[in-house]
Amino acid sequence: xxxxxxxxxxxxxxxxxxxxxxxxxxxxxxxSSREPPRPAGDASENHTRSERPTHKYNFTLNxxxxxxxxxxxxxxxxEPTPSRILHIYLDDFWDDRFEFINxxxxxxxxxxxxxxxxxxxxDSVGSWVKRSRAGKWELKDKWPVDSWPPSFxxxxxxxxxxxxxxxxxxxxxxxxxxxxxGLDPFPCERDEAYQKEYMLRCDRPRMLKNKEYIPVKPKRSxxxxxxxxxxxxxxxxxxxxxxxxxxxxxxxLDFDPGVFDNELLRQNIIVKxxxxxxEKRTRRGKGNITEGTYDGTQAAITHTYKKIERSFESYxxxxxxEPTLPRFIELTFKREIYQYSPFPxxxxxxxxxxxxxxxxxxxxxVSQLQIFNALGFAxxxxxxxxxxxxxxLHRQEDWIFNKLDTIIGGxxxxxxxxxxxxxxxxxxxxxxxxxxxxxxxxxxxDWHSDRxxxxxxxxxxxxxxxxxxxxxxxxxxxxxxxxxxxxxWAKTLDLLNPSCLYVQDCRYFRxxxxxxxxxxxxxxxxxxxxxxxxxxxxxxQLHTDGKLHPVAIVCDYKSSMANSVTIFNRRHRPSDxxxxxxxxxxxxxxxxxxQVSDWFRHEVGIHLTRAHFIEESVxxxxxxxxxxxxxxxxxxxxxxxxxxxxxxxxRETLVPQVIKDLVGLSPDQCMKYMAYEFENFDYQQxxxxxxxxxxxxxxxxAGLEDKRYKNYAYAKNILSMWHVIRRYVKGxxxxxxxxxxxxxxxxxxLYIQEWCKxxxxxxxxxxxxxxxxxxxxxxxxxxxxxxxxxxxxxxxYLQNFYQAFVIAxxxxxxxxxxxTLDELLGYTEADFVKxxxxxxxxxxxxxxxxxxxLSFKVASxxxxxxxxxxxxxATPRWEKKVKAVSxxxxxxxxxxxVEFVVTSMTMDKGSIPYMVMDPxxxxxxxxx
Numbered sequence: 001x002x003x004x005x006x007x008x009x010x011x012x013x014x015x016x017x018x019x020x021x022x023x024x025x026x027x028x029x030x031x032s033s034r035e036p037p038r039p040a041g042d043a044s045e046n047h048t049r050s051e052r053p054t055h056k057y058n059f060t061l062n063x064x065x066x067x068x069x070x071x072x073x074x075x076x077x078x079e080p081t082p083s084r085i086l087h088i089y090l091d092d093f094w095d096d097r098f099e100f101i102n103x104x105x106x107x108x109x110x111x112x113x114x115x116x117x118x119x120x121x122x123d124s125v126g127s128w129v130k131r132s133r134a135g136k137w138e139l140k141d142k143w144p145v146d147s148w149p150p151s152f153x154x155x156x157x158x159x160x161x162x163x164x165x166x167x168x169x170x171x172x173x174x175x176x177x178x179x180x181x182g183l184d185p186f187p188c189e190r191d192e193a194y195q196k197e198y199m200l201r202c203d204r205p206r207m208l209k210n211k212e213y214i215p216v217k218p219k220r221s222x223x224x225x226x227x228x229x230x231x232x233x234x235x236x237x238x239x240x241x242x243x244x245x246x247x248x249x250x251x252x253l254d255f256d257p258g259v260f261d262n263e264l265l266r267q268n269i270i271v272k273x274x275x276x277x278x279e280k281r282t283r284r285g286k287g288n289i290t291e292g293t294y295d296g297t298q299a300a301i302t303h304t305y306k307k308i309e310r311s312f313e314s315y316x317x318x319x320x321x322e323p324t325l326p327r328f329i330e331l332t333f334k335r336e337i338y339q340y341s342p343f344p345x346x347x348x349x350x351x352x353x354x355x356x357x358x359x360x361x362x363x364x365x366v367s368q369l370q371i372f373n374a375l376g377f378a379x380x381x382x383x384x385x386x387x388x389x390x391x392x393l394h395r396q397e398d399w400i401f402n403k404l405d406t407i408i409g410g411x412x413x414x415x416x417x418x419x420x421x422x423x424x425x426x427x428x429x430x431x432x433x434x435x436x437x438x439x440x441x442x443x444x445x446d447w448h449s450d451r452x453x454x455x456x457x458x459x460x461x462x463x464x465x466x467x468x469x470x471x472x473x474x475x476x477x478x479x480x481x482x483x484x485x486x487x488x489w490a491k492t493l494d495l496l497n498p499s500c501l502y503v504q505d506c507r508y509f510r511x512x513x514x515x516x517x518x519x520x521x522x523x524x525x526x527x528x529x530x531x532x533x534x535x536x537x538x539x540x541q542l543h544t545d546g547k548l549h550p551v552a553i554v555c556d557y558k559s560s561m562a563n564s565v566t567i568f569n570r571r572h573r574p575s576d577x578x579x580x581x582x583x584x585x586x587x588x589x590x591x592x593x594x595q596v597s598d599w600f601r602h603e604v605g606i607h608l609t610r611a612h613f614i615e616e617s618v619x620x621x622x623x624x625x626x627x628x629x630x631x632x633x634x635x636x637x638x639x640x641x642x643x644x645x646x647x648x649x650x651r652e653t654l655v656p657q658v659i660k661d662l663v664g665l666s667p668d669q670c671m672k673y674m675a676y677e678f679e680n681f682d683y684q685q686x687x688x689x690x691x692x693x694x695x696x697x698x699x700x701x702a703g704l705e706d707k708r709y710k711n712y713a714y715a716k717n718i719l720s721m722w723h724v725i726r727r728y729v730k731g732x733x734x735x736x737x738x739x740x741x742x743x744x745x746x747x748x749x750l751y752i753q754e755w756c757k758x759x760x761x762x763x764x765x766x767x768x769x770x771x772x773x774x775x776x777x778x779x780x781x782x783x784x785x786x787x788x789x790x791x792x793x794x795x796x797y798l799q800n801f802y803q804a805f806v807i808a809x810x811x812x813x814x815x816x817x818x819x820t821l822d823e824l825l826g827y828t829e830a831d832f833v834k835x836x837x838x839x840x841x842x843x844x845x846x847x848x849x850x851x852x853x854l855s856f857k858v859a860s861x862x863x864x865x866x867x868x869x870x871x872x873x874a875t876p877r878w879e880k881k882v883k884a885v886s887x888x889x890x891x892x893x894x895x896x897x898v899e900f901v902v903t904s905m906t907m908d909k910g911s912i913p914y915m916v917m918d919p920x921x922x923x924x925x926x927x928x
Contacts, residue, residue: 301849308653312645321359322645331627338623340762344675351671353651354613354678355764357620357644416838417829418448418807425805441912442805449581450571453591454540454548455711457504459907459914461798461809462602463714464791468696469503469539477539477552480561484821486568489551500708502540502548502696506597507557509535512676513669517559520816523666529840531812533664536590536597546710546908547574553590555824556817565821585827589835593817595809600663602795603811604670608655609677610686611792612647614765615926618784619644621759626751631736635729635781638867639788641925658846662811682767687779688722688786711907713914714794717900721790721917724892726782728868731885733777742774752777789864793922799851806847807836814840862927865893865919893919 316322320329321337329337339358346352425442441447457466469477474493481490493501510517521533534556541549552568554561567590571578581587619640626633660667684690689699697715698704701723704716737745746752752771759768771777803809813835818824837843861870872886896919904913915921 302853305649305653305853309646309649312649313642316359316645316648319359321357322642328628331625334623338620340617340620343764344671351668351675353671354609354617354674355620355762356613356616356647356651359644359648416833418833421805421807421838440801440804441808446578446581447805447808448588448591449578450550450569450591451547451574453594454550455911456598456802457502457538457540458548458712459714459912461795461802462598462606463712464606464691464795465601466502466504466540466695469498469501470505471498473503473505473507473537474498474501474539476561477566480566481552481568483562484566484568486552488572489568492572493551496541499696500542500544501551502542504536504538504540504594504598506535506601507537508676509533509597509600509673510558513665513673515669518563521556521664521669522816523660523664523669525661528661528843529814531662531664531814531843532816533600534593534597534813534817536594538594542708543574544708546707548711549574550591553587553594555590555593565818565824567821567824583829585829585832586824589818589824589827589832592807592810592832592835593813596811596813599803599809599811600665603659604663604673605677607792607795608650609674610681611787611795612643612650612926613674613678614681614683615640615643615784615787615792616647617763617765618759618787621755621763621765624762625754625758630751631733632752632755632777632781635732636784638871639785639925641862641927643788643926646926654850658850662843662847662850664812679764679766681765683765683783684767684769684779687783688718692719711911713900713903713907714917716903717896717914717917718790718794720896720899721922722782722786724889724896725785725789726778727892728885728889729782729785730774730778731888732882733774733781735879735881735885737774743772746774746777747772788925790917790922792926794916797921797923798916803851804848806844807838810837811847812837812843862924863920864922864924865890865897867924868893 313322313324317324319337320327340355341352341358343353343355344351422442425440441452444452446452457463478490478493481487481493509515510519510521513521515521521535522530523533524530535558537554537557539551539553541551543549549571550569552566555565555567558564567586569587570584571581619636622633622636628634628637655670656667660670663670665673685694692715693699697712698706698709699719701716701719703709704712704719709715734742756768756770759765760770769776769780771780814837815834818827837847868886868890872883872890875883875886877883900915900918904911904915907914
């Protein structure tokens with residue numbers, strides 16, 4: 001946290017370096033600077049700390065205003081400064097580096113007015129403080145977000161480090177201009193509620209160039225602070241306000257465990273083992289919840305899935321696969337308990353998941369079978385379905401369903417609008433348990449824009465698959481533009497350097513899923529409505545200033561573009577007017593097709609297969625070939641915490657009970673697709689430097705500093721993280737291997753050679769290396785940690801932000817796709833709405849629930865940086881090499897915290913901050 005605030009101060013004082021210099025230069029300045037930045041007006045470099053000039057600062061701290069009581073009488077005269085005031089929400093944190101000598105501060109409650117200034121501010125909990133024309137200040141608790149405060153000279157608004165400014169109101173019909181940092185000014189019209197609320201959703205901190213606006217730590221004695229905390233009374237007003245809340249109006253975030261268990265028993269959603277013969281399969285209760293509320297169902301799904309996860313953890317603990325208490329297990333016994341599952345068909349001849357741990361016991365293992373049946377695992381495959389009601393109650397009170405009940409039974413021409421979905425999203429969000437604090441992309445008024453659409457290929461849930469456009473595909477785009485009358489793009493694409501053209505290419509979907517080239521991708525579950533899938537292809541142009549712009553979209557690629565519907569963007573450049581974007585329904589539909597394709601590719605191909613299944617295959621191979629005392633096992637084991645039991649729970653519940661309800665492919669087609677993704681995952685080609693180069697991006701830090709790549713924060717962060725992890729891995733390996741003969745020792749290490757063979761054969765990992773040197777071993781181990789920690793964190797923990805607002809990235813289309821370009825060009829909002837899961841309560845609930853369930857913020861003790869600190873603490877003093885390597889790893893992760901903030905800040909103004917890989921947030925293993 002200290003380094004984060006040091007980075008913030010550096011970013012403020014060095015804004016010109018961010019705009020005109022390189023990140024390398026800024027990093028050098030960071031390492032060479034030990035003193036905090038001096039306030040503006042410090043004309044002499046020879047002033048001592050006590051001689052530094054002082055200025056007036058006011059800022060908020062969790063409901064308090066801080067005021068400087070007196071200035072330093074010995075300070076030289078200050079230069080004139082603008083009449084401005086700094087408000088900053090510090091989240092209960094102060095850094096000693098901000099303290100300046102001889103500055104006296106005091107804390108004032110909000111009901112004591114600070115000295116008059118031409119300013120109006122808003123604190124972090126939604127209370128306005130305004131200054132009247134008479135110079136008095138007053139507090140307005142919970143000012144409504146749908147009305148502006150009265151006229152005032154200026155406003156500086158704070159919401160979690162996000163800043164805005166509002167100019168003077170000019171007249172009854174002119175609300176002036178509202179300026180959010182990083183965005184063009186826009187008029188604050190009386191009837192545009194979303195613009196009025198935009199003040200809560202600005203994207204970037206204001207980069208103040210003048211150092212005089214840096215906050216200074218108030219002097220408070222520790223004793224008085226402790227006394228204040230001890231003697232502080234609860235808020236009587238807050239308690240009285242709760243008296244007005246009716247129990248029927250409260251949201252249900254979770255059930256009490258005892259109440260929930262009683263309800264499952266009452267509903268007969270239970271398993272019934274044969275107490276006299278546990279070898280017999282348990283009987284499943286026939287109960288099924290037929291009616292329920294929306295929020296009650298959300299809570300039930302969450303609670304049920306957590307219970308299932310704990311059951312798997314218990315079972316894997318008993319089998320010693322993932323023991324709660326550490327146990328030393330001999331390699332010969334490990335080979336017995338860690339067995340690969342059959343693939344691609346199971347013992348019954350059905351398609352199955354890629355190679356994974358065979359945890360279901362065979363019939364001849366009586367003791368394991370008794371435990372398996374006692375825990376009722378065979379019944380978990382339907383348990384979640386049982387707690388999802390057939391009918392959601394309170395439809396008249398819930399969201400837009402009271403607007404159009406007929407949409408449930410029919411498909412009228414007029415229906416709920418996109419604006420209805422946006423309003424619901426603003427007022428009915430889940431609690432902030434995820435890494436983005438419960439917010440989502442739908443809170444941005446431009447969530448549907450080309451900019452937000454393109455940004456997601458660089459910093460969204462799946463920034464891992466955008467690649468340079470193949471020559472044959474580019475030729476098809478040019479030919480299609482000529483054939484369909486898009487003359488500008490036909491000419492431009494022919495002249496552009498192909499190196500600036502990138503693509504999200506899902507052409508392979510039909511081949512991967514075993515579907516004919518011209519076949520419609522459609523599936524319907526008995527309890528759900530019809531779902532359609534698509535294989536979209538999106539072409540982007542990367543401009544020299546770093547802006548990524550969508551050029552064209554193939555809605556569903558069927559063998560060739562000649563047999564497909566392809567639409568080109570009316571906006572030729574990122575700077576083109578965007579006023580018509582909101583109502584360009586054909587283009588918005590095409591972008592939705594691209595998002596549907598990416599939802600499936602990300603969830604099933606990238607997240608489930610390339611993260612969970614590839615890592616599990618490596619885990620099983622390691623357990624079967626490498627003893628627990630080996631350095632490779634010691635290196636990898638901490639990064640596999642609970643992964644096997646979690647994967648087993650997901651295979652038995654989330655995929656068969658939830659995912660199949662949401663996509664336009666059948667379960668067998670999904671299995672074939674997973675097998676295709678697994679078998680085509682090239683282990684060595686996916687080493688981060690190799691992967692970036694293969695996809696057409698620089699594979700070095702210096703190369704990524706080019707302005708063209710300033711917005712590809714994922715590439716920058718993942719490359720830096722790869723090198724930090726690799727240095728740590730090499731350092732740890734050299735505690736076991738003599739560096740002078742490390743290559744020879746690795747070649748002669750029979751455990752390592754068996755590991756390679758196991759992963760290549762039974763593990764079926766394509767291009768898993770045959771390790772012949774220390775460097776080969778470093779890369780292979782680094783890759784495993786990379787998948788388990790930063791890669792999985794990247795593709796998992798932003799899901800709620802980008803997918804909880806379901807229409808921004810739906811998992812399916814709800815009607816068949818247009819067959820011709822003319823049909824698509826005729827689309828209206830009503831046509832667009834019909835293609836979305838609006839009104840389909842069951843699918844909407846599941847689509848919103850899955851990302852929320854999987855995006856819980858990483859616990860502080862399970863982060864990558866906590867792991868490094870723990871290892872250093874736990875290592876005895878005499879193991880100096882391990883202790884030194886752990887300390888270096890920790891220090892470099894701390895440096896990445898600063899680097900990642902700088903990288904996020906150097907993206908275009910108004911970009912969504914990208915901090916998912918922050919070492920304090922990055923999970924040490926696949927935890928969820």
